[in-house]
Amino acid sequence: MALPLRQPTRNDNGIALAVPILKQRFGDRCDTGLAMRRQHGHTTTWLPVEAPDAVVFVEKAEEVVDIVDICRTHGVPIIPFGVGTSLEGHVNAPAGGISIDFSRMNRILDVFEEDLACVVEPGVTRKQLNEYLRDRGLFFPIDPGADATIGGMAATRASGTNAVRYGTMRDNVISLEAVLASGELIRTASRAKKSSAGYDITRLLIGSEGTLGLITKITLKLSGIPEAISAAVCPFPTVEAACNATIMTIQSGIPVARIELLDELQIRAVNAYSKLTLPEQPTLFLEFHGSQAGVEEQSEAVAAIAEEFGGGPFEFSTRAEDRSKLWQARHDAYWASLGLRPGAAGISTDVCVPISRLSECVEETRADLEELNLIAPIVGHVGDGNFHTLLLVDNDNADERARAATYMERLAERAVRMDGTCTGEHGVGQGKMKYLRRELGGTVDVMRAIKTTLDPHDILNPGKIF
Amino acid sequence: MALPLRQPTRNDNGIALAVPILKQRFGDRCDTGLAMRRQHGHTTTWLPVEAPDAVVFVEKAEEVVDIVDICRTHGVPIIPFGVGTSLEGHVNAPAGGISIDFSRMNRILDVFEEDLACVVEPGVTRKQLNEYLRDRGLFFPIDPGADATIGGMAATRASGTNAVRYGTMRDNVISLEAVLASGELIRTASRAKKSSAGYDITRLLIGSEGTLGLITKITLKLSGIPEAISAAVCPFPTVEAACNATIMTIQSGIPVARIELLDELQIRAVNAYSKLTLPEQPTLFLEFHGSQAGVEEQSEAVAAIAEEFGGGPFEFSTRAEDRSKLWQARHDAYWASLGLRPGAAGISTDVCVPISRLSECVEETRADLEELNLIAPIVGHVGDGNFHTLLLVDNDNADERARAATYMERLAERAVRMDGTCTGEHGVGQGKMKYLRRELGGTVDVMRAIKTTLDPHDILNPGKIF
Numbered sequence: 007m008a009l010p011l012r013q014p015t016r017n018d019n020g021i022a023l024a025v026p027i028l029k030q031r032f033g034d035r036c037d038t039g040l041a042m043r044r045q046h047g048h049t050t051t052w053l054p055v056e057a058p059d060a061v062v063f064v065e066k067a068e069e070v071v072d073i074v075d076i077c078r079t080h081g082v083p084i085i086p087f088g089v090g091t092s093l094e095g096h097v098n099a100p101a102g103g104i105s106i107d108f109s110r111m112n113r114i115l116d117v118f119e120e121d122l123a124c125v126v127e128p129g130v131t132r133k134q135l136n137e138y139l140r141d142r143g144l145f146f147p148i149d150p151g152a153d154a155t156i157g158g159m160a161a162t163r164a165s166g167t168n169a170v171r172y173g174t175m176r177d178n179v180i181s182l183e184a185v186l187a188s189g190e191l192i193r194t195a196s197r198a199k200k201s202s203a204g205y206d207i208t209r210l211l212i213g214s215e216g217t218l219g220l221i222t223k224i225t226l227k228l229s230g231i232p233e234a235i236s237a238a239v240c241p242f243p244t245v246e247a248a249c250n251a252t253i254m255t256i257q258s259g260i261p262v263a264r265i266e267l268l269d270e271l272q273i274r275a276v277n278a279y280s281k282l283t284l285p286e287q288p289t290l291f292l293e294f295h296g297s298q299a300g301v302e303e304q305s306e307a308v309a310a311i312a313e314e315f316g317g318g319p320f321e322f323s324t325r326a327e328d329r330s331k332l333w334q335a336r337h338d339a340y341w342a343s344l345g346l347r348p349g350a351a352g353i354s355t356d357v358c359v360p361i362s363r364l365s366e367c368v369e370e371t372r373a374d375l376e377e378l379n380l381i382a383p384i385v386g387h388v389g390d391g392n393f394h395t396l397l398l399v400d401n402d403n404a405d406e407r408a409r410a411a412t413y414m415e416r417l418a419e420r421a422v423r424m425d426g427t428c429t430g431e432h433g434v435g436q437g438k439m440k441y442l443r444r445e446l447g448g449t450v451d452v453m454r455a456i457k458t459t460l461d462p463h464d465i466l467n468p469g470k471i472f
Numbered sequence: 473m474a475l476p477l478r479q480p481t482r483n484d485n486g487i488a489l490a491v492p493i494l495k496q497r498f499g500d501r502c503d504t505g506l507a508m509r510r511q512h513g514h515t516t517t518w519l520p521v522e523a524p525d526a527v528v529f530v531e532k533a534e535e536v537v538d539i540v541d542i543c544r545t546h547g548v549p550i551i552p553f554g555v556g557t558s559l560e561g562h563v564n565a566p567a568g569g570i571s572i573d574f575s576r577m578n579r580i581l582d583v584f585e586e587d588l589a590c591v592v593e594p595g596v597t598r599k600q601l602n603e604y605l606r607d608r609g610l611f612f613p614i615d616p617g618a619d620a621t622i623g624g625m626a627a628t629r630a631s632g633t634n635a636v637r638y639g640t641m642r643d644n645v646i647s648l649e650a651v652l653a654s655g656e657l658i659r660t661a662s663r664a665k666k667s668s669a670g671y672d673i674t675r676l677l678i679g680s681e682g683t684l685g686l687i688t689k690i691t692l693k694l695s696g697i698p699e700a701i702s703a704a705v706c707p708f709p710t711v712e713a714a715c716n717a718t719i720m721t722i723q724s725g726i727p728v729a730r731i732e733l734l735d736e737l738q739i740r741a742v743n744a745y746s747k748l749t750l751p752e753q754p755t756l757f758l759e760f761h762g763s764q765a766g767v768e769e770q771s772e773a774v775a776a777i778a779e780e781f782g783g784g785p786f787e788f789s790t791r792a793e794d795r796s797k798l799w800q801a802r803h804d805a806y807w808a809s810l811g812l813r814p815g816a817a818g819i820s821t822d823v824c825v826p827i828s829r830l831s832e833c834v835e836e837t838r839a840d841l842e843e844l845n846l847i848a849p850i851v852g853h854v855g856d857g858n859f860h861t862l863l864l865v866d867n868d869n870a871d872e873r874a875r876a877a878t879y880m881e882r883l884a885e886r887a888v889r890m891d892g893t894c895t896g897e898h899g900v901g902q903g904k905m906k907y908l909r910r911e912l913g914g915t916v917d918v919m920r921a922i923k924t925t926l927d928p929h930d931i932l933n934p935g936k937i938f
Contacts, residue, residue, distance in 0.1 A: 118826065118828060119723075120719060120723060120826075120827065120828035121826040121827055121828045122722070122723065123826070162668060163667075163668045163672070164668075165666055169666060173643075174666050176666075176672065176675070177639075177643060186918070190914050190917075191914075192913065192914045192915045192918060193912070193913065193915065194912075194915050195893075195912070195915075196888070196891050196892050196893045196911060196912075197826045197891040197892065198824040198825055198826060198857060198858075198887075198891070198892040198893040198896060199824065199826070199827070199856045199857055199858075200631055200635060200640050200642075200824060200856050200858065200896050200897065201629075201824060201893040201895065201896060202628060202629045202630075202679055202822075202893075202895045202896065202897050202898060202899040202900070203893045203894060203895050203900060203904070203908060203911055203912060204679070204900055204908055204912065204915075204916065204919050204937050205676060205679065205680055205684075205918075205919040205922060205937075206629070206642065206672075206675045206676060206678065206679055207915050207918050207919065209642070209672045209675035209676070210671060210672060210675070210676055212672065213668055213670070213671065213672055214671055218671075229725070230723070230724070230725040232725070253586060256588070257585075257586060257588065257696070258696070259695070259696040259698070297769065299765065299769070300766070300769075303763065303765070303766075356668075358664040358665065358666060358667060359664060360584065360586075360587045360589070360663045360664060360665070361586065361587055361665070362584060362586035362587045390665045390666050391664060391665055392664075392665075392666065421664075422662070425662050425663040425664070426662050426663065426664040427661075427662045427664040427667040427668075427669045428669060429667065429668045429669050430664060430666050430667060430668065431666065431668050432668060433668040434668070434669060434670055438669070442669060442670055445662060445669055446659070446660075446661070446662075446669060446670065447658065447659065448656050448657075448658045449658045449659065449660050449661075449670075449673050450670065451656075452652070452658060452671075452673050452926065453670050453671040453673065455925050455926060456671060456922055456925065456926075457671075458925075459921050459922065459924075459925040460918065460921060460922075471670050471671075
């Protein structure tokens with residue numbers, strides 16, 4: 007339907023003109039030092055670094071408008087940057103350009119306690135926000151593990167461990183302010199909890215990865231800190247048994263706040279890294295939110311289900327320190343995994359399938375890892391049917407690299423075949439572009455048509471998604 | 473940014489060419505009788521009927537593609553029709569054209585019990601779906617009152633009484649199949665519960681009111697029928713007290729399934745129509761879902777809050793027949809209201825504001841009704857900050873019509889001033905077009921740009937939203 011987007015090509019003349027203008031406008035806040043530029047092309051990813059030509063540290067939306075106007079005039083790419091925790095090369099600059107660093111736009115502008123809502127700048131991180139909110143009895147539930155910025159999380163439609171109960175960024179953003187490629191500053195929606203006022207431009211920008219607009223303000227939905235929180239750990243004889251217990255938990259409508267699978271290899275890594283002594287078996291980490299009576303009711307129900315599938319012992323704790331230790335270990339699973347094979351590169355996959363296919367998908371994937379002789383511990387937000395394998399690859403071994411590529415192809419193909427997605431929460435970026443059409447067919451043309459219309463010169467994060 | 477959409481103009485030549493082609497292709501399923509045409513322009517609305525030139529009853533997606541191809545070739549508008557329960561003139565044909573009646577595409581194609589999901593055709597109604605699901609212990613929670621089609625509900629981003637707990641159509645659609653203006657049939661997403669695979673085209677189509685695509689299949693999220701359901705009724709001394717009790721209930725995180733306000737005039741109407749004997753006071757109707765212990769815990773908590781605001785007696789029932797009677801009365805509030813002034817036209821307003829502003833908004837609105845000497849009972853999904861006033865207007869009285877217009881203008885302005893929306897759940901259609909820019913500014917240009925790109929000849933439901 008739409009014309010294909012051109013592959014981004016480097017416009018050296020435009021860049022050579024724009025950078026001095028930005029230098030003059032932003033002074034020291036426009037940095038062209040190589041280290042800074044490389045750091046802004048670097049993410050927690052297996053993709054090679056592609057550094058921007060300059061990094062501008064913005065402090066307000068009007069400055070973002072100025073940068074967009076300058077870059078549009080000279081045909082220069084703009085790449086938004088939060089804290090660089092994305093996993094699919096989202097902040098790389100394949101055609102050069104200007105990285106806009108939002109970390110100084112980190113003010114919490116308003117908290118509407120009565121409305122369970124707040125307004126923040128994009129550089130606010132989730133931990134910063136939750137520390138700020140704690141005394142008010144409120145919290146922002148989305149937790150991708152890393153201390154990402156809210157802007158980055160909105161841009162990639164992030165989720166994480168407690169999406170099973172609280173949803174993803176899609177469900178927890180009320181409204182956005184953003185600068186378009188035209189330089190126009192828009193606000194996508196009112197603060198009303200629901201609205202039927204035309205197209206859902208809020209949701210269009212969420213997950214657009216900086217390719218349609220640069221987010222400068224976010225109105226978030228908050229949740230009340232539950233009266234009681236408890237955690238549990240339960241080992242299982244097999245991954246299949248753990249998956250089946252998860253499926254039954256979800257089907258039973260038990261409102262678990264977190265239900266995470268770690269396979270035996272991941273448990274070994276976590277034990278070593280976080281100094282735990284968990285049995286080296288496939289294990290579920292769980293969290294329950296509610297009233298005192300509610301969390302007990304929930305955990306008893308899950309314990310009974312676990313037992314039915316041969317799991318146990320089901321260890322339950324209401325102590326905050328046990329809980330913190332458990333979730334810190336879960337959040338450190340990435341670093342723990344790297345410890346299994348020092349020097350190896352880590353590649354995190356991210357498929358998500360209907361939960362009825364989860365067990366089958368995990369089993370086929372494990373068999374494939376074995377067949378291809380690859381090492382990859384598994385962690386999963388299994389309540390949502392989403393799991394990650396962390397491939398540990400020796401980048402100096404061409405044969406192993408080829409096997410890893412085969413594995414990733416097959417994994418994406420398997421997820422699509424099971425009516426799932428190649429990316430549950432990490433986004434497309436550079437890494438998943440090749441799978442998008444296989445998954446969504448002509449819908450990709452609709453996306454491209456929208457991109458071409460809203461950003462005809464392809465200046466907003468070119469070379470991502472398409 | 474984008475060129476403004478032209479006002480739809482009637483293309484008599486195109487229509488004269490297209491209708492015989494459709495007649496030949498669809499035979500008796502293409503109806504040009506005046507009664508049928510008028511019925512397809514008629515909705516529960518105050519807007520004048522604008523009948524299409526023909527009505528085609530489709531049975532499968534491929535037929536929708538054929539109609540789109542024929543109509544695009546001849547520049548003829550297409551207006552999708554479910555069962556005609558929309559309130560803002562969505563099914564009117566201001567430039568003539570073809571009404572596609574989806575009521576025969578009413579098959580439930582798949583139920584994935586393990587995934588709490590199903591796939592339906594757009595003509596399935598919500599009651600039909602829930603009757604089908606009942607024996608499986610599942611239900612589809614969105615309830616706009618009327619027995620609307622799922623396709624229409626998706627197209628208008630409908631919600632209703634239990635959105636406070638279960639969300640709106642935005643939150644309960646996993647994936648859509650739709651025919652675009654190009655004739656292309658797309659599927660917007662996989663069946664995965666969450667995804668970061670590019671732009672959220674599912675959410676873009678939800679609420680697009682048939683202007684971007686014609687929905688031919690919907691994958692829905694389902695919920696388990698709760699173990700226990702109970703209902704309650706509680707009168708309050710004032711509307712303000714009832715609103716404040718609602719605000720505190722929501723802030724306390726009590727997961728009420730429904731919390732509906734009826735003012736004293738609405739109660740009088742409901743008593744007369746549904747043969748109830750409720751005290752003529754502002755009243756909350758509530759519903760609780762959960763375990764036996766859970767619903768008791770919830771209702772006790774709300775009863776205590778109600779008492780704090782001078783409400784009571786709090787009458788609680790777990791009997792299904794009491795509950796049905798209560799919600800039937802609530803759903804009949806529209807018809808009951810019309811009974812207050814036989815012969816008057818009913819105009820339903822639909823503002824939604826942040827809940828912290830709800831009480832103030834309702835009070836200012838009531839004062840305005842009094843000042844303008846208008847009659848309008850109030851019902852509201854107050855847990856979401858959304859309320860309706862049903863203006864009862866004598867259409868033969870020009871002065872009263874003018875006062876009603878003033879009232880609606882001021883109400884929309886008031887909602888926007890309080891950072892809310894002119895339409896919480898009814899959509900824009902023809903009736904709310906004039907308020908959209910006031911509410912969303914330049915975001916309307918983004919919507920228009922997308923419309924122009926995806927439907928360059930403006931054949932899909934022209935004259936709506938913009």
